[in-house]
Amino acid sequence: MNRTKPSTGYREIHHTADIAIQVWADNLPNLFTEAARGMYAIMGVASEKKPGKGKTITFHAEDDVSLLVAFLNELLFEAEHHRTAFMDILVNISNGRLVATLNEGIVCKINREIKAVTYHHLNVVESQQGVEATIVFDV
Amino acid sequence: MVALSDFKKISDYEWEIPTTYRKDMKVPVRIFADRKLLEACLEDQSVTQAVNAATLPGLVGQVLVMPDMHQGYGFPIGGVAATRYPEGVISPGGIGYDINCGVRLLASSIPLEAVQERLDDLAIALDQACPSGVGTKGEHKLNENELDQVCRQGAKWLFKKGMATEEDIRRTEDQGCLDGADPGKVSPRAKQRGKEQLGTLGSGNHFLEVDVIDEVFDEDAAQAMGLTAGCLVVMIHCGSRGLGHQVCTDYVQELQGAVRKYGIPLPDRELVCAPLTSTEGQNYLAAMRCAANYAFANRQVLAHQVRGAFERVMRGRVNDRHLRMVYDIAHNIGKVETHLIEGERVKVCVHRKGATRAFGPGHPGVPEEYRAIGQPVLVGGSMGTASWVLIGTQTSMEKSFGSSCHGAGRVMSRSKSKHTVRGEELRDSLEKRGIRVRAGSMPGLAEEAPDAYKDVDQVVNAVHNAGISRKVARMQPVIVIKG
Numbered sequence: 001m002n003r004t005k006p007s008t009g010y011r012e013i014h015h016t017a018d019i020a021i022q023v024w025a026d027n028l029p030n031l032f033t034e035a036a037r038g039m040y041a042i043m044g045v046a047s048e049k050k051p052g053k054g055k056t057i058t059f060h061a062e063d064d065v066s067l068l069v070a071f072l073n074e075l076l077f078e079a080e081h082h083r084t085a086f087m088d089i090l091v092n093i094s095n096g097r098l099v100a101t102l103n104e105g106i107v108c109k110i111n112r113e114i115k116a117v118t119y120h121h122l123n124v125v126e127s128q129q130g131v132e133a134t135i136v137f138d139v
Numbered sequence: 140m141v142a143l144s145d146f147k148k149i150s151d152y153e154w155e156i157p158t159t160y161r162k163d164m165k166v167p168v169r170i171f172a173d174r175k176l177l178e179a180c181l182e183d184q185s186v187t188q189a190v191n192a193a194t195l196p197g198l199v200g201q202v203l204v205m206p207d208m209h210q211g212y213g214f215p216i217g218g219v220a221a222t223r224y225p226e227g228v229i230s231p232g233g234i235g236y237d238i239n240c241g242v243r244l245l246a247s248s249i250p251l252e253a254v255q256e257r258l259d260d261l262a263i264a265l266d267q268a269c270p271s272g273v274g275t276k277g278e279h280k281l282n283e284n285e286l287d288q289v290c291r292q293g294a295k296w297l298f299k300k301g302m303a304t305e306e307d308i309r310r311t312e313d314q315g316c317l318d319g320a321d322p323g324k325v326s327p328r329a330k331q332r333g334k335e336q337l338g339t340l341g342s343g344n345h346f347l348e349v350d351v352i353d354e355v356f357d358e359d360a361a362q363a364m365g366l367t368a369g370c371l372v373v374m375i376h377c378g379s380r381g382l383g384h385q386v387c388t389d390y391v392q393e394l395q396g397a398v399r400k401y402g403i404p405l406p407d408r409e410l411v412c413a414p415l416t417s418t419e420g421q422n423y424l425a426a427m428r429c430a431a432n433y434a435f436a437n438r439q440v441l442a443h444q445v446r447g448a449f450e451r452v453m454r455g456r457v458n459d460r461h462l463r464m465v466y467d468i469a470h471n472i473g474k475v476e477t478h479l480i481e482g483e484r485v486k487v488c489v490h491r492k493g494a495t496r497a498f499g500p501g502h503p504g505v506p507e508e509y510r511a512i513g514q515p516v517l518v519g520g521s522m523g524t525a526s527w528v529l530i531g532t533q534t535s536m537e538k539s540f541g542s543s544c545h546g547a548g549r550v551m552s553r554s555k556s557k558h559t560v561r562g563e564e565l566r567d568s569l570e571k572r573g574i575r576v577r578a579g580s581m582p583g584l585a586e587e588a589p590d591a592y593k594d595v596d597q598v599v600n601a602v603h604n605a606g607i608s609r610k611v612a613r614m615q616p617v618i619v620i621k622g
Contacts, residue, residue: 016210016549016551017209017216017552044582062395073392077328077385080273081332083274110273112343112580113622115237116388118232119407119409119411120212120213120409136212138235
């Protein structure tokens with residue numbers, strides 16, 4: 001059977017002690033959205049939609065890697081400290097500035113603590129699908 | 140990928156990668172391990188990470204790696220790197236996100252057989268007394284001023300609150316308080332995370348165990364530490380919780396700019412660093428010390444809560460229910476210390492990431508009552524296997540910047556471990572062996588299965604035979620509390 005790799009996605013890859021995911025997408029904003037989905041999946045986040053609750057977050061950074069780390073760390077803090085997870089994530093990136101529009105959900109459960117999103121060998125690179133990155137999380 | 144042929148054998152327990160291996164290495168990499176453990180290390184990226192760490196500016200001696208080494212991010216876990224002070228650099232990635240993750244050991248004179256029928260109640264009482272799990276909040280909510288005091292004073296703040304004894308403080312590394320902590324260098328977000336988490340275990344590989352001492356190897360040292368074969372001890376493994384994670388996150392981000400500013404080329408951005416004397420380096424040091432002090436205080440509060448649980452459960456069963464402090468050590472930390480390097484006393488900043496301080500006999504940093512034997516080194520095993528008490532030696536002072544191993548060290552990824560065994564199965568098999576398990580999550584328990592780790596006895600034999608620590612006592616678990 002000929003299986004085509006979806007245009008966006010993530011998969012867990014081997015790491016001895018921590019957790020790493022490979023994320024790919026057709027463009028940079030979708031890569032960020034997919035990375036957020038992958039991180040929530042690792043954490044085992046279960047959430048319920050908060051009707052009408054939306055939020056916009058903005059970051060500036062020197063490069064895409066720093067933007068990605070800052071974005072995911074923000075989601076991590078919101079999940080752990082405010083018990084908030086985001087759905088329907090819409091990301092815009094332009095000239096080192098990220099604007100994300102997010103619908104808030106209430107976190108019902110988190111199965112795994114992620115201590116941090118690391119920079120370890122993190123690069124955003126062009127691929128056949130568009131862009132991809134490998135992210136290592138300290139757990 | 141590094142191959143066995145890239146190593147120069149120094150002895151059966153020491154292996155070196157010379158600076159000729161890669162042109163950006165500033166110092167060699169020296170690994171303490173037997174051949175089998177060394178070969179196992181070559182299965183993942185840990186040795187390459189040690190080589191990367193050997194490129195940092197201002198390093199002295201060698202980058203050292205302990206036999207429990209495994210792949211981390213930036214530095215390998217089990218790594219020790221010393222940079223000359225003040226010319227060298229400090230790297231938050233060389234210390235890790237869980238700043239001052241460490242181990243505390245409490246000893247009792249309660250024989251296991253005297254309280255065997257109380258162990259189920261004790262497991263429940265300890266689980267209730269020591270909140271664990273993701274983002275758990277503790278009973279001791281701190282206001283801004285109290286949090287600043289914890290950051291400045293560490294475990295000493297609990298002494299003033301009546302939650303620590305003078306002996307607890309004396310027997311904690313650096314008396315539970317690093318000088319030079321400045322809460323002004325800790326971000327509001329880090330403080331926000333720290334206010335509600337004092338006295339909590341956390342999750343992941345953190346644990347609280349009740350063990351029984353099953354073998355004593357050095358009677359004099361065991362006696363000095365109050366360790367008696369057949370008696371119960373309590374081991375607490377945790378760190379600085381969300382406050383420490385956030386401090387490291389903040390400074391890894393901030394120092395991305397510092398490496399550009401100071402023109403420091405790096406093979407991996409997680410190795411970001413700043414000169415020790417720079418504003419960025421000084422700010423990180425001041426914030427990291429706050430997180431380290433928070434972790435000392437966290438383990439002190441947990442010890443206080445454990446003592447309360449023991450008192451409630453053991454009352455009427457045994458007369459002497461007190462849990463005496465043996466020692467409390469950090470294994471993720473950066474410390475300014477003086478070491479003898481090639482005959483010269485050199486002030487250095489020692490990064491220990493998944494490595495334990497192991498000062499030898501006579502060192503003024505060791506409490507007076509242990510000065511004749513050396514500093515206790517606490518090595519946590521994997522769940523269901525032994526843990527160890529060792530002591531630092533003169534050789535550790537000469538060869539490893541007064542450092543030794545910290546645990547068993549992982550060999551299997553978390554996902555593979557989960558596919559190998561189910562949490563419920565593992566809990567049942569441990570309980571059949573008389574080990575009571577309380578865990579917040581069954582998949583989380585499966586990730587921490589004993590088979591996911593190296594053989595801790597083999598790791599301990601390697602540091603013992605290399606001479607950088609000496610065996611004192613071995614302990615077997617009877618109660619395990621996991622987040």
